[in-house]
Each structure stands twice: as structure tokens, then as C-alpha cells.
Amino acid sequence: MQKIIVPISKCIPGMITSGPIIDLKTGTTIVGQNQELTPEHIKNIQNFVHTDIWVYLDSFNKVWNLPVETIENYKKYSSALMAVVNQMDQKDTSLLDISDFEALCQDLPTDFTANYSLLGCTNLIEQLDCNTYNHSLNVAFISMLICRWCNLDNHLIASAIKAGLLHDIGLLNLSFDPFDSSFTRNADEQAEYEKHPIYSYNLVSKLKDLDPIIPKAILAHHEHCDGSGFPVHISSPYINLLGKILGLADTYDLLRHKHHIFDTLKILLLDLLPQFDPKLLLTFCTNIATYYVGTFVILNTGEIGEVVFVNPQCLYRPIIKINDRFINLYEHNEIDIMAIK
Template sequence: MRLIPIGCVRPDTYLAKTIYDHEGKPLLKAGALLTKRVIKKLREINIYSIYVIDEYSSSEIQDIIKPELRQKSIKKVHDSFMNLEKLYLEPYLCASSYKSNEIIKKQDSIIKELYNVAHELLDNILSNKNVLVNLVDIKTMDNYTYQHSVNVAVLSIVIGMGLKLNKSRLLDLALGALLHDIGKIFVPKEILLKPGKLTPEEYDEIKKHPKRGYEYVSKFSFISSVSKIIILEHHEKYDGTGYPDGISADQINLLANVVSIADVYDALTSDRPYKKPMCPNDAFEYILGNADKMFRFDIVNIFSKVIVPYPEGTMVKLSNGDIAIVQGTPCDYPLRPIVKVIKSEEKGKEGSIIDLGESLSLVISNIEYNLA
């Protein structure tokens, strides 16, 4: 299977992975025939990339967590954020102390459910022998915040494992990552979903979400101080150019640094109302290029060993002009995958396997989606 932009999908190919709505219900099941009408409909509901089955790649792309757990987690985050947003307004609608106490109990229960989600994600990843992460998946724009929260938690956990964190600290990291954008429930939807460029005033409103999220979760005693600090500091940058406080270097909590990288990588590779997604390899290079600028070098180094910039099935153009399909990714050098040549000007070369980790004269020059 291959993940390709909807504009590059050829009619009469087949869908390889089920597409879900924000409730976790299937919109289109794996195996469906992708006719021109279906492709047009997917575009209309703001789905811009899908997995297809074609003659170029038959391998199945394995996620680091079980698909059913991913959908369950996304739905739980969606429901929790929506319910917390509703409850946030209720104390201002009535003066009853009894009613206020009931609201606090409900909020406490919802946050504890998210704690359980973080715990389940952590246990699932710790039991998985494959620690390489492919976060590029089918995403719907109206479900972005919830998919993003789960993706950031997953990648943060794997980076945390690379830092040799114990299980207790990994759980703090997972919960902080899952809740890192909780302050956005206090940002007006017309700003969050604005399709165009934000005004300076609107951007200032967005920049308040880490502090608002931190203040909101401060009342929950069962959330560790580290998880709370992650929420506050996940937009701080190593060089001091971040927000809300503009702190830098070692002033920023280690685990907030982890979530910062995971947050930026997933945001770059996701469709948003105001931008198209960046290719995984370009986003990967962006993170590496900002080591010791936006991000801590040691954490970027671990990130570079666990992320998959070229998932299996990706069609790539090599520097010699050959077109190849990625067959596998070495753990220690993900920018140099193993590829199978499917088109070449050189006679007899098609079908040959090249390990780019050994063929150092060759590099990947571009991602392709269809043969010319």
C-alpha cells in the first residue's frame, strides 16, 4: 500500500485503509473501489491523502499502536475535549455551589479517562518490538486536534523510550502530550479553523492556549507537575523565540522539549485549513535543521532514529534518475532506506534491490506518486 495525495489517485484503484469520521465510524472501508465520483467526494470532505493498493507496493504499513486503539483514543480525546468545553461555561450560568461541585466532579472524571488513555497507549507501545514510528496517516481536517493529540503522545512516548525514561516518567510524558493542546478549548473556533492567515490579534489569542491549559489543569491534583509543565512549555524554543514566556535552553523542561518536537513534526505533516501538508522527509529535514535552534540537539538525535521519513511503499526518485519503491527502513539510518527499482534507463536494472545505506553515491531526490 502507498499513502498518496488525493489529487494523484488514479480512478479504479482500491482503498487500502479504512477512513473514519470523528466518531470513529467508518466513512469508507478498506477495499472500496476509488471511482472518480468517490475521489471527488473525499476531496469535498477535506481528505487530501489516502492509502491505496496498487501494483507498485503490496506490503502493509504497520502502525506502532493497534488501529483499534488509535481510533478509540481519538474518539475519547474528541469526546473529552468537547465535554470539557461545555462544562467550562456552566459555572458562569448558575450561582449554585452544589451545581459547581457537580461540574468539578465531571471535569475530574473526564481528565481521569484521558489519564487512562495515556496509560493504555504507553502499555501498547512498550509491548511493541517495533519502535520505528510512521505517523503519516489518513487525517480529516475537522478531526485534526484529536488525531494530533494522539499522534503527539505516541511519538513523545517513543522518544522518551530513547531517553531511557522509566515507566512513571513515560506516563507523565504521555499524559502531558495528550493534553498539550487542552488550552485550545478556550480559543474561539473561528480563529482555530480560520482558512486564511491570522491577524496579529488572532495569533496573540492562539498564543494564550499553553498558559490557559496549564491554569485549567492546575486544579487536578492527580496530574503530575511535570505533565502540567509540558502543557505550559510545549511551544517554548531552545533559542528563546517561543511562547508564552520566551524561556530558552535548559530553562525548558526536558519532557516539554520532547513534546515540542513531536508537536511540530505532526503539525507539519498534517492538512490544516491554511496549509497543505509537508512530505514526511521534508518535515524530518526541518526538525534536523533546527537542532540547537528550535529544539535540543540530543532530543533531535533520538527523534532521527525513531521516525520513518519514507514509509514502506513510498515511491521515490533517486539521484541517478531511477524510480524505486521503499522496501524497508534501517533503525539507525532512516534517511537511507532499502529500495526496489521499478523504472530505469539502465537495461536489466528494474527489480533490483538497493540498500542506500551501502550505496552512498545515491540519494533520494524526490517523492513520486505515479509513473510518468
Template structure:
């Protein structure tokens, strides 16, 4: 019987069978469900910024991924389902994709605010309908275009963090709007700088940094967004140690929305493939976020680390001791170190609490 397995695109191999449809921003099928992957398709997925996909993992499951009787017994006993994650139906993804493209391409439209509100309502509904308190950002995939996808990702992550921090529904909604529009000022950056396929030089980067100020002015001039939203857009690149831009504010001068947006913005940028850089793995990105305690707000960072799911329950991982294992429980204070069961040995590795596992990490 066929099963679905969620895999990072960089781990795909020719011959695997994809178990989902890949669409472009217009809803056209690029890869149909059931297609056999080859090097060209895998490379194309990476170029589109698609970092994870579902593949068919059925009757031809590799022998080394089959649980031994001892392992199956331990998995059945210890398996603890992940908390509810944000999920978007295909129809909502399409609506959100079309909406965010309209927003960024029609900043002067009378329907600009209405479109931003509509997208945020869809995201809010996705969070509240199943009481989602966690997120696997690689499963959202609302657009192939970086700016649009990034805006929706940042909004969704920020809304989950705001919920985790027990903010009001109105504040969660407002931070969603702020996340969607945090890069709106980039519409005023010269295209040759905005779309440069390589690293920006210092002069170009100085121009790029103005997008936060441009965005603030654009929203503030409309008189339809409150001060918290406008300041969140203005300050989303500020750092708590004063090393950010455009104002060089320190922690006590940075608004709460911006502190949350900053974490979401950095993480999503790290895990997204760009023409001038490869995407970091989710684990690498989390480790980098954890290293930025001098730059990011600790409360927002803690909420982020307790909300992300890197290794969904039932996924297969490779341990640094060479053993393959199945994830049976996530430990949300230690998202890099879930509890896993060795597929062949049946050994339980509580990577977060067992000192005997202190030198073992997940490789993939």
C-alpha cells in the same frame, strides 16, 4: 495475488482501488474497502486530513514496478525489516477517538482525568505489546477532526521519543498524558479565532498564544496532575533560544517534557492539512525540523530523527536520477536516505554511506 501498497494521498490516481475502510469520527463508513478512487474521493480524503492510505496493488501491478531477476536477488539478500512500529487496532482507534473527543468537550467533568488516563493506557499498551521503537504517524489515523487527531499524534510521537531516550515507564506515561492535553487550553479560545479558515492576524495570534497558559491553569487547578505534566503543557511552545511563548524561556528553563513535545507538535502540525495551508510531505517536514537546530532541543530532535520511518521497507520510491527503486533497509541516523535497489537495474544505492550516491535523493 493481491498485495497492499501504502501510498501518500497526493500520489493517488483515479482508477486505483482502496484497500481499507475510511471511517468518520462516529465509526461510520465514508469509503468502503475495494472502492475505485476518483477525483472526488481523493480530494475528500485530503480535506479529511488523511495523508496516506492502503491501495490494492495485485495482479495488475504496473510492469515498471516488477523487479528484474537481478533486482530480486539483491532485494532478497539485503532486505532488513523495519523495527516494530506503533500500531492501533480498529477497536482501539475507535476507543481513543471517542475518548479524546470526550476529554476536549468535557473539561469540567469528574471523569476528565479518568478518560485521559484510559487513552494513555491504550497508547502505552500499543507501544509495549510489540516493543515498538518507531513510528509511521500517517498510519495512526484516530480522528477526522484536527484537534483530536493532533493530540493523539503528539502524545504517541512523544511517548516513542521518551522511550528512545530511556525514560522510565512512569515518565513515558506522563508525557503521553501531557501530549494528549497539551492543547486543552484551546477550549478557552474564542471559536471564531480557533476555527478561522485563514491565517490569524497579529492580534488574533496573541490571543491564540494564551492557550498554553490557559491549559496550565486548567490542569494545575485540578490538583490531579503533577508539576511535570502541567509545565509540559505550559512550555510546549517555548524554544531553546528564547524565541518561544508564553514566557520566552531558554533551554535551561524549559522542562524535559516540553522539549520533546515541541518537536512532536511541530512535525505533526506540518504534515497535517489545514483549511489555510496544504500539508507538507513527511520529507519536507523532517527537513524543516532538521533546520531548527537553534530552536529545538538537539537531544529531542535526534531521538525524533532516529524514531520516524518515512520510507517503509518494501515501499517503491522514485530517485532523482529517474530510476524507480525498492526500499530494502532504513538507516536510522539518516532517515531521508535509506538503502534501495533499482527495480530494473538491480543497482544498490546506499544513500546514507556511498559517496557515489551523494547527489541522489528520493523525489517522493
């Protein structure tokens, strides 16, 4: 298991020490080897002149060290969403009482107020299953973040939450699980998959007292600004703002299940740029990238370094610090980030 020195300012609860931390004045051990750092440990260490803090790199907990309570709250919302959506999976949704769904949507921004928590929950990729409900919750979270970072009004944020939670309800009509990574779709199954926004629209559009921009956005969440999307291949002027937000959030979450954050940003800003509203995309990616300053990455050189600065010229090629050496990946195309630790 790889080891790395971290300054006290970068220590987070849950890291595991790979060597003892010693008080240099007295020689006493402050924290022993193979101990999990707690908030009390980190606070106490700051009172001493101490040896280097060596930790196992794998204990960095995938960048996001969320409290257990936040993760459990996320699971609770995912389960609640499943219960609500299963009620909607019937022929006549116009007769449904959606008060439970409305309550869920109202409570969500209160229970997840911090942007860090919203973004952190969407990074629980290896801890939680990738399914319709977790994905839909992630899309709601990401849509909220896009709205906040673009200074959009509270009414649109509320609509974004509802649209995110319901956008993939049509997947329940498919004959296969689209989140099964071991499953390869044939042409007929892909054609069936591309109808799911229509299935979602047909269910959601019949719900009583729902803002009509929500089903329209859901219908368009796989449409692209350049007209290359599906199911009807409309382009930017015909996609409402909420649909553009929903499409960006959906694509980002699907990419993050396959790629680390900097590869995800590269795909969005380089390969998929024509598909999205440029203002929404740049604002979103710029804000996302700043949350990864201070994280450790493994380079294709085999070296491990810390992200110390996100280059505004190229968000997906940051400046990396390796010991006392700085590498600007924007100027070194031969060096790539292979993984985040």
C-alpha cells in the same frame, strides 16, 4: 495507475495485483489479476516458483498497513479523549473527577504496545480528520516513542501520555479552528493562537492529583531551546525534560500533515535544529527513519525506487534502489524524494 514489481518479502495484505501470479512449473494461476492480496495468498505464493509479482503502487497503503482493529481502537481513543476534554472545558477544573481520564491514560500503553502501531497510527493522515483530539492523541503516541527510545523511566512515560493528551486543551478557547488548512490567520488571530499554551496551563494546573511537571511541560510545549518560541520565550535551561519531549512530538506531528517523512526529517534536522534538545532530536529522528526502509518513493526524476538504507550521515537522504541500480541521495543533491507511495 503506476505498477511495480515487489518481492514476496515486501508483499503486504491489501496490495492489489496488476497482473496474474503464475506457477512457472505448471502454468497455473496462483493469484489472479486485480485481486487483493491476503495473508493466505502471501503464505501460499511462497510454496511456488512463480512469475514476478506486479502490484499497483497506490495499493501500498501509504507505507503503514495497520489492522482495521488498530485503526478502530485509535478512533475509539480519540472519541474518548474528546468526551473527557469537553468535561474539562469549564471554569473550575479543580472540582472535576478525572478518573475517566486516568483510566484512559492507563489503558493506552496496554492497547498500543508495539512501536510500529504507535507510529503507524500517527500516519493515518489522509484517512482521519486533523483535529485537536487526533492531534493530541498523536502527540501522546509520539511522546511515548521518544521516551522509550531514550530509555526514560515509566513514570515519565505515564506523564508524557497525560501531557500529550492535554497539551492543546487551550485551543478550545480560540475563536477559530487552528487545524482548518483553508483558514489564514491575521496578526490578531496569531497572537491569540500563541496564548493557547497559557489557556491549557490554566485548565490543567487546577486538576487534582496531577504531577506538577505536566502543566509546566504543557505551558512550554511551544517554547524552543534557543529562546525563539512562545508564549514567554524561555530557553533550554528553563524548559523541563517533558516540555522538550512534548515540543518535539507536537512539531513532528504538525509537520507530517504537510510534508512526507524525509522532508519532515530534513526540516527538523536542518531548519529547526536549534529549537530542540539535540540528544532527543537525533535519537528520535534516527529511530523514525529506520521504519521507512523498504518503502517506495517517487523521485523528481520521475523514477520509482525502494528505500534500502538510511544514511546515518544524512537521515533524510537515503539510498534508493531502482531495479538493479542504487542511488545514494547524499551524493546526488540534484535528486530529491517527491512523495512516498
